Amino acid sequence: MQTAVYTNDSLLLTQRPLNISTAAVTVYAMCQHMPSVILFYLGLQFINMFLGIPTNLMVLWLISKNKGDSSTSDIFIVHLAVLDTFFCLTPPLELANLVYLTSSSTWYVLRFFYGIKDSSPLFLSCICLDRYMAVLHPITFTKLKDRRHRPVCAGIMWLIILAYAVLKCIDSIPSFNKVFTVMILVCFSFMVFCNISILWALRLSGPGRDEMHPVKKRAFKMVLIILAIIVFNYFPPVALFPFQAYFSPDVFTCYIHYIAFGFMDISSSIQPLLYLSKEQLECQTCCCICCITKETENTNINVSSTVYTITG
Template structure:
């Protein structure tokens, strides 16, 4: 019997048409090459135990430093909320991929997957904000009241929830192509913004030790976004458009779980990279050197 006859058996977003009582679990389907699926599940549990506290710490720091906040903080805050939400699913996902064959849990998982699929949109908003700050500072200053950022955030969430519901229902033909298009578009946009920012910063004052605070903040943010793009998103961008070059077994049991493993671990890497540029309060440190220097401040 041909068991790889639908995109539903793709490890990360199975369709309700192929999962039901009596069917094989994803782990059983890939029993001859389970390494990639195991790797994927390991990274998902890293998200559970590392991503949740890291994202909660980001939310706490953003709240504590709201008097000295960046214009991009509203996007970082909502990205941390999204990632915290996604990091809750590993126990259900592990059970569903290894033990369960019922279709009802896939509805929940597909909704979570749909929410995570839209995270590049918030990263794109951060890139756009930094792009405007560096290359169009006058316009950026005029729009610094943040009202348009709130509107942008609301639009992204509306799209995210609509996308997640559509993915959960799973009654749209070839819907998985929407994710590929969104990922490729966001990747190209973020790459353009970051390359333009780096070029502008390099041209703004070569050889100078001091950098304008806005540009210094932008430069740090660009490094974070570039690290996320290269490590988390490039594998999917490089592999998904060439699905036809892989056998169906290879794509389902190796390419898909590996690509989504790198995509999903961004829920831990994004907050860690953000925290790496922040001064963490002594309350989170094991051996504080100075009890009077525990306030978290924005270094820029």
């Protein structure tokens, strides 16, 4: 009987038989008793490819076009769009690997790209931190606005992401999947904290007023939508993966695994779509944030990226 080793390799189950033989089967064949979730997952991946690639390229084009009027978070948004664009190229190879191929060589390529996508919350956390400082600590934000710490931070993030992707690709560290579990838990908690803090500041930024200013109300709704998308994309893996031991191997590898990462990966399309939709609200939101900071800290800041989505 063939024995297989299953590891949580981000988006896919990595099938690496200990007894290499011609009897090797595809992942889809192993999960043929519950194929609906895999088909659902593949559908989301191809949505990412057909929708995510053009929208992410459009985000890059818009930021390049408006370089003279860029926001402080644009550097992180650019790197995130590049990361998502490359990830959206993988569905054809992923389909072939899941349904048709039994060779283990292509898994190395896929695991590298999955490692890249796994680490995308790091850039999202940088965007969250930038907004949090702009709204809650505007004086400090203004002092640091023109310094080169953001490019340095982006470079450090890429070093971490590439190191993580290479280690995942090699797949030689026991229980390496726990690194992803810890990373997603920490990043998710940090992003939720930042957005709730921004919502709280928007809610309270107008002492003595019974009604929130219409512009502030629109900004509040936009940040609330961003928070909802974060929960939609990242809560499934956060809620399910720490409890992997409580699921049977078949249920986890053929069902839970693909549900969790299907919701996470669709962020590659949702994120640029929300960024593009916020363009018409950008000026109004900037006015709102400037109004808030004048009332609280008597300073002007440029935070035009406040309405940019922070999903993955």
